[in-house]
Structure formats: C-alpha cells, structure tokens
Amino acid sequence: MIYLHALLVFALAIANCPFTVADVTTTINPTSNWATWEGWGVSLAWWAKAFGDRDDVADVFFTLDTTVFNSQVLPGLGLNIVRYNAGACSWNNISGDVMVVSPDMITSRQMDGYWLNWDSTDSSSTSWSWFVDSNQRNMLWNARDRGVDIFELFSNSPMWWMCYNHNPSGSNDGSSDNLQSWNYDQHAIYLATIAEYASVNWGFSFTSVEAFNEPSSDWWNGETGTQEGCHFDVSTQATVIAYLRSELNSRGLTSTIISASDENTYDIAITTFDSLGSTALGDVGRINVHGYQYGGGRRDILYSLASGAGKKLWNSEYGESDATGQELVSNLILDFIWLHPSAWVYWQALDIEGWGLIEGDNDNLTIGSASQKYFVLAQFTRHIRPGMQILDGGSDYTVAAYDSSTEKLVIVAVNWDSAQYINFNLSEFSKGGVNGALVQRWSTQIGSGEQYVGYNDTYINGEVFWSYFDNGTVQTFEVDSVVL
Template sequence: MKQAMNGEWLLGLALIATTMPTVTADLTTTISSTTNWGTWEGFGVSLAWWAKAFGTRTDLADIFFSTKSTTYNGSSVPGIGLTIARYNAGACSWNTYNGSSMVVSPDMITSRQMDSFWLDWASTSPSSSSWSWSVDANQRNMLSLAKARGANIFELFSNSPTWWMCINHNPSGSNGGSSNNLQSWNYDQHAVYLATIAEYAASNWGVSFQSVEAFNEPVSAWWNGETGTQEGCHFDVSTQATVIGDLRTELNSRGLSSTLIAASDENTYDLAISTWNSLGSTATGKVDRINVHGYQYTGGRRDTLYSLASSAGKRLWNSEYGESDATGQELVTNLLLDFRWLHPTAWVYWQAIDGGGWGLIDGDNDDLTLGAVSQKYYALAQFARHIRPGMQILDGGSNYTVAAYDSSAQKLVIVAANWGSAQYLNFDLSSFSSPGVSGALVPRWNTQVGSGDQYASYSDTYMSGSKFWSYFPTGAVQTFEVSNVSL
C-alpha cells in the first residue's frame, strides 16, 4: 500500500517522537524465560511490484532470500535471509472481449499494473484460451528464486479482482473509491480466480501457497478508479464475508482444504479490529489467520488485536509494512512495538526495491534503475538474520528489547535499540535455569541508524554470572547471541 494518507502519516510522524523507545542511562532489562508469544514463522517481503521489474536478478534474490554475502555495486552485502514471499495475483490485461476492455486510471503507474492470468469470462477452465499462464514471468521467476534460496512460506494475495469482474472495469477501484467495485455476480468468480492460481502453482510451479488472501485494505475508501495509481478495491465487510465463504468452497473443491485463508489485510490495527468484530462467526470460522498492515505506525491498539486473535485461536501476521524513513529508525521503532504488543508470528516488508526511502534498496521500478542499499536494510538485518523460523518469542522485559529462543541450539537471541543518550544497557538472564556460561563470549552485531556501522560484528562482550552488558551509542541497534541457555 503506497497511497497517500497525509493526515495519518503526519500524525504517525508526530507520535514517533513521543512513543519511540527512549531509555535513560544504564538500564537493566530482565529477559523472561516463562513467556511464549508464539513460534516465529519468519520475515518476508511482497513480490509486487519490485519483482515484476527485477525478477530475473539472481543477485537480488541472494540478497533478500539467502544469508550469504553477495557482491552488489562493488560492495559485499550480507543476505537478509527472508523466508516468506507474498505473490500478487494481478488484475490487469489488455485484451478486448465482447466489446469490453480494461479501464485505466489516468494516474496509474505502469509498474503497479500486474498481469492477470484470467483474461475473460468465457471459461473457468484454466486450460482454455480465457487463461494465459505465460504472463507475469518476472514475478513468477523471483518466486522460484526465493524458494531455491530457502524461502518456505508463500502467500497468494490480491489487490483487486481482475478488471472484468469490476463494476467499472477499472482495477484501481470504484469511481469515488468508497463503494464496492466487485460485481455481485462475480463474488464467486474472484474466489475461483485465486483458487485456480493456487491449484495451478502447486501442479506447475512447484510452489504450494500456505495461504490465500482475497483482499488488500478492503474497507479503506482511497481505492478510487478516477485517480488511482495502483490496483485496489473497496469491499464492505458483508461482501468480504461472502467472498471468504466462496474462497473456502473453491479451495476445498480443488483438493486444497489445507490451504489457509487469511483476512483481511486492513491498513491499520484499529481497522483490523473493527473488520474482525463485524465479519460474523460464519466467516471468521473460515479464516485461519488474521493479516494486518502496519501503517498505523506507533498508533493503534496492537494489544487489542492480539487479544482478539488469541481468544479466537487464530494466527496473526503483520503482512505488510513500509515507510519512507531510509535511516531505519522508524522501522526498528515499529518492529519493537509489534513484538511487544502485537505478537505476530511473521512480519513482511512491502517494497524491497523502491525510491523515496521506501525500499530496502533504492531503485525505480519504472525506469529499471538500482541504487544503494538503504541503512534501513541493515537495521532489518539485525532482526531477520538472527530471529529465525522455529524460535520461541519471549518477553524481552522492556519496550526497547526483543528476545527469541532457539531450543535446539540452546541459544538466546536479543535485539535492542537505544534512541536516548549513549549508555550501557544491561541484560539479566537470571530467570533461565541455565543463563549461559559466565565468562563466555557473547557475539554482537551493531547497526547505527542513519549512518555509521551497517552490519558490523564484534567479539568484545562476555557473560558475567547471569548478566551481560554493552555500550549503545545513540541510534544503535544491536543483536546478541547467548549460547548454552536453557529455559
């Protein structure tokens, strides 16, 4: 989601100044050994739109989906090791059928038009001429490259139903943006489209989608076909409920009963709460995971959404996050808040490559140009390279600390940030039955937001009894790995 939200955006920036984790000198945080905020599924990225532009670049696949070092622009970049890829089912095609063709918004950005596999309504058969499986080659290629490098969770998601299902034939939204744009007689066809892609991918691409998400920020009213710059569609909650039921039926009919349904990818935590509370028990019973986007930044009731998901027995993902702060400070601030209050089991960045500070690598998806790796990338590396799938998320004991435990390796990972004055931060592991070995080395990695250390490793920190400490300059994000730890 990259639509302008001027009021919310400015409010979010103002809130960061008051709610970011600020600490005073020489604080101690005690890591809890008894909490369990979920088993980590992974960090990830959506493939639209950057993979459409750069989906053949194996060096970019190495950077994003492996942990090996890759030469990029003459420098060695440590791979970030993302394990989740979200694949976008496109809504655009340029054919004419029975006199009808796609309507394109005058402000549409070309790189944000994603190819639809279903070209017209003549046939639901994926082997008919109504379907083309040769389109969207670059995004499909990056999906394969991601899998080859270790990505193992894939989600199929839709920004808009394909154009001919839309009331105005414009996959950027209804005219005005506030009304449903999916034709009522095509509710089930939208489900057929997604279920068919999932079935085809499993049989022909070697990719099994763990989950399917039929909506993208559906209750928001900015999906305006007259001014839209990307694919998008408004769905009121009752329409969402109907489509969720149709999607479950269509997946089951194709032998995909184990494929999860995720919903509803609302723009903010508070909208996700409202939608979930309004879907009704029939629809929520068919939803396996709650997806939410992180565009409320430091606002919103993360804790309430977590409580709703937990009480309903549902998984919870932050399935899309992005902003224009290339320093990485906002990303770290909001990641810490998510771990502390939202307790997702996965976290997905939006645009791996983009301009204006949004990308992890600066680039232009229309001009096909690439620039520098953002400092934001290295800030995310502190989390993604160390908090790995299968780890148990613990209570870090403070609003500036995240902790994760690897039971097989008996390793404790701690990530912490300091936005206050330069100081020592102390970490107390006394609640663990085995808090490591006194005198043992605690490897650490440092990233300085804005500039300075990108992803530097140090061997200068040691356990002292059940504690260790490290010096944090202002703006430092550091990761520590403590061995021989038992809960």
C-alpha cells in the same frame, strides 16, 4: 604508582561486579511465549515485476550469504516468506469491453492477470494465459530455490472485467464495492485456480490465500488511482471468504488457509474482525494486518482477539520512506511487544525515496544502494529465525527469541537515549549461559555509520552481560547454553 594501583583495583571490581556501570538493565522473561516465529518476508509486487530476473537481488533477500551487490557488501536478509500478487490487468477485448485505466496509473503497478475473460473457468482453455507476469513468477521461483518455504497468494483487485466500472484501481467514488455481485464466486475461482495451478506446475503450494488488500479503505478510486485496489464492505468480504473456502476445498487444497483481511491499520482490523461474523471467521486461518498506523493503534486488542479465536497473526505489510531505519526499528519493536505477530513482511524491497530497503526505480529499471534501513532490518532477520520462541524482553527497547534446539538466546536492543551501557539479566532462566562465555554481538548505527558489524568482545559475568550503546544504535546478541 598508588594511582595506577587504584585504577587496577577499580577495573577488576567492575569486571567482577554482576551489574557493571550501566544506566539501565532489562531482565529477559523465560516464562513468556508470545509466538512461535514463522519468519520474515516481502511482497513481490511491484519490484519483482521490474527485477524478477536478477539473481543477485534474490541472493541478498532470500539467503544469509554475503553478496557483493552494486559494489556494496551486503549481508543476506534470509527472508523465508514471499507474498505473490495475483494481477488484475489484461489488455484484451471481450465482446467490445476493455479494461479502463486510471489517468494516474503508474505503469509498473499494473500487474498482469491470468484469467483473460469470462468465457471459461477451465484453466487449460484460451480464457487463461499462464505465460504473463513472467518476472514476478521468476522471482517467486528464485525465492523457492533459495529456501523460501512460506508462500502467500494475495489480490489487490479482482480481474478488471469482474469490476463494475472495469477499472482495477477501484470504484468511481473510492468507497463503494467494485466487485460485481454476480462475480463474488468468480473472484474466488480466480484465486483458487492460481493456487491449484501452482501446486501442479510451479513446484510448491501456497500456504495461504488472501482475497483482499486494505478492503475497508476509501481511497481505491478508479478516477485517481495509481495502483490496483478495490473496496469491499465487510459483508462482501464474508461472502467472498465462504466462496474461497469452498473453491479451495473442491480442488483438494484443504490445507491452504485463508488469511484476512489485510486492513491498513490495527484499529480498522479490529473493526473488521468484530464484524465478519462467526462463519467467516471460522473459514479464516490467520489474521493479516498492515502496519501503516505506525506508532498508533491498539495492537494489544487485535492480538487478544486473534489469540482468543485461536488465529495466528501476521503483520503482512509494512513500509515507510525513512531510509535511516529509525521508524522501522521503532515500529517493529512495538509490533513485537504489543501485536505479537508470528511473521513480519516488508512491502517494497526495491523502491524510491526511502521506501525500498534498496533504492530502485521500478519504472526506469535502475537500482542503487542499500539504505541504512536494510542493515537495521538485518539485525532482526538474520538472528530471529523460524521456529524460535518469542519472549518478553523485559523493556520497551528489547526483543528476545529462544531456539530450544540449540539452546541459543537472541536479544535485539536499541538505544534511543544518550550513549550508555545496558545490562542484560538472564537470572530468570534455569541456566543463563556459561559464566565467562563469549556473547557474539552485531552493531548497526541508525541513520549512518556502522552498517552491520560483528564483534567478539562481550562476555557473560555470572548471569549478566552488558554492552555499550551509542545513541541510535541497534545491537544483536547471541547467547549460547541458555536453558529456559
């Protein structure tokens, strides 16, 4: 009896202690403001070319609904950004000229282009076909109909007939410009015309247009390329940007911003930023960068450059083959802490060998199961929503976001260490929730195990709450009645 009484006293003491038996504590900083969140997104090339007619695919990616998908119950990711790829391929003959196809080109990565020949810039002429690329366009419309509200038009390569070697996979050495100098403006006309056509005929307007994709990289080789791609020297980028701004303006698309330059890594993006020049930077409304430097690179310097120039910053493309979700959550948290993007976009939502959030074969048109990475990403996309203020989470394992309209604080945290309790301290807020109030939480195990499970077992004690984390666990918490 004495032993049981002692246990009861100890349990009550733990329950009323502001810092319970926890190994680490993180304190959220309410005075920070790293970005106003614009949203989560995905590029539509190449998977939408293959599966653009699938309504269930659109449901799982572009709604927050729970969907039964290939016998799996999937929580919708609620993505609100799509990047639509303006293709570079066509199979017509232009006065004896035809497209050159790399011997290693993957068929599913050849994207149909709208401008078939150089005879006319008039989009209503026979030089243009607006019926190609129907599947990618159908997924674009499916996304729009499900609430997607940010649209970016991007190019992997100019139309093949604008290229020196007529190969939309790149120059013959990979490191030389492949856009013919006399077609700099034609590339801008192509993209601006698509943007204009969309605003008139497709039921939305593109928020931004990006004329390049990893332009400084040297692997866009027409003799070995497996996809569309094109190298652009920085000076060429600056010239094309000026043409693109002029072409958009002449069509009344003055509010459509230009994004640049979608470099492969943070460090290359820094070099490009420093070299573009003030005129080109003045025409750029947002800095886009890809996240393929993973755990490396000076994210902080790129953020300082972008913010110092008054530019928003996106991680506009990220992907890797780790289906467990470990690399994704690690690099995503690094982006939040150091890059401070206002949006984050995944590359191939459906793909093979772990690259896809859902396993899919774009050539054989087969779809499998969602990987654990899908559920890891859901911890972020379903809770950190557009309009929220991104806060300093106080540690290298925490991301925080605040919704001022609902006075809700969202915390996403990962535990890389041995199983432990983690404290979350809200004492720096004017009001850190309500003592005794429920904190909803959701849990996902990296690799295998829990996929996306909700719990109602966590409560605020004073201005602190805590939760038990197994090793390799991602958890999200939503705290109500929080005031900055």
